[in-house]
Ligand code: FAD
């Protein structure tokens with residue numbers, strides 16, 4: 001009997017199938033449906049509303065919040081002095097300007113032109129029937145659809161399942177939760193991951209709350225140094241040293257085997273490392289990459305990039321007629337580099353979203369030939385902008401500004417350019433370290449696609465002077 005009742009329960013929790021839902025619900029129709037409510041979604045909608053004055057747009061998001069940008073969640077918002085920052089969600093940008101995290105206030109959504117469905121997940125898109133199925137059984141018909149679903153943080157399977165104390169980090173809710181925790185003061189926080197997110201959060205929390213609120217930060221990752229996927233080894237080592245000097249405990253070349261509850265009942269977690277050492281901590285943040293949310297059209301299937309993950313699109317960002325894909329989840333052909341790529345950065349989400357929006361709402365079929373850039377800020381002396389393919393596995397050539405002070409060895413990497421070359425000696429990526437405003441010149445260099453016969457030709461390719 002027990003067994004039977006369990007079976008019934010699980011079945012009731014199952015989402016309804018397309019056929020079941022069709023019998024139960026009236027199907028609402030929208031000219032444009034955007035699956036996902038992040039940066040790519042917002043910028044696509046912006047262009048659709050600009051181009052099509054009769055547009056009826058629906059955004060469906062599994063988050064509660066209306067569209068907002070993510071970069072301040074690991075940087076500027078942590079530097080805010082506003083005691084109500086978790087409510088106001090305002091930050092100061094690089095130029096000193098006060099900015100809102102939300103792209104638009106709530107009041108913009110909920111008109112005839114633009115509807116927003118929150119906290120609902122799209123579980124299938126039937127591409128032949130042009131029907132979208134939500135997790136509560138609702139069906140929505142579209143004429144044109146954009147998939148802008150981004151990615152989900154990768155999780156690690158630890159013995160402790162305490163979701164209050166072990167968190168991944170991607171959303172505004174994650175920021176609010178972690179900020180509230182840090183505000184309590186006198187805590188030890190352990191951040192797993194040496195990539196963009198792990199390193200930015202480590203520095204953002206340590207800089208702004210380390211001394212002020214007595215927060216000790218430990219960063220753990222398996223590689224030699226931080227940003228191992230983009231920095232050449234020497235720079236990764238240097239950046240790691242700088243982070244250590246700022247007061248962070250960095251456990252590099254260490255893998256976390258498990259996280260368990262402390263046996264002493266003191267409410268702490270125990271982090272167990274692969275060298276059999278362990279330590280106690282109050283909170284663990286897991287920042288070990290994302291998995292693209294590609295699996296949204298299960299029943300009719302879209303083509304997935306076997307190498308980079310993500311949904312494959314053509315030059316016009318179409319996966320199929322009337323179905324577009326933009327942002328982190330899109331695998332696109334990089335026109336100037338000549339290879340298929342997926343990019344997990346803000347500028348790409350913005351510009352690919354805009355282009356998808358234009359192609360969806362006009363008769364144009366514009367190819368995506370833009371070369372997006374990205375940036376990061378860690379300690380006050382580690383910040384950079386980069387464009388193109390900056391995979392640290394590529395050959396690199398670096399040009400650094402010479403230090404005036406011969407004895408000054410600790411701060412030798414203040415300003416420089418790193419060129420990434422493919423096997424034909426063509427520059428395919430550039431990272432400008434402490435050297436801002438050079439992305440257009442770098443783009444032009446990549447666009448040229450010419451093989452470099454003598455690497456010294458790159459010495460003056462991009463200026464180290466402020467322009
Ligand atoms: P997202 O912004 O992830 O939006 C996707 C949305 O779709 C999410 O709201 C998601 O919940 C929703 N969704 C997914 N699946 C479904 C579904 N089935 N049904 C309904 N909704 C769904 N990049 C930089 O270049 N510079 C930075 O400084 C920088 N800082 C960052 C800081 C943080 C903390 C994070 C997390 C990322 C940062 N990035 C940065 C990366 C950048 O934010 C992403 O590349 C960008 O957000 C991608 O936009 P997107 O619209 O493709 O996806």
Ligand code: NAD
Nearest residue numbers: 192193194195196197198221222287288289344374375376
């Ligand atoms: P990432 O891909 O940048 O870094 C992954 C890192 O995870 C690796 O470098 C490694 O150090 C670590 N890792 C992998 N397995 C691990 C393990 N078992 N234990 C400990 N560490 C492990 O991803 P991320 O840093 O998690 O960032 C998440 C997403 O947010 C990415 O898409 C990233 O591009 C984006 N993001 C971008 C920026 C930026 O552009 N400035 C800032 C923050 C976040």
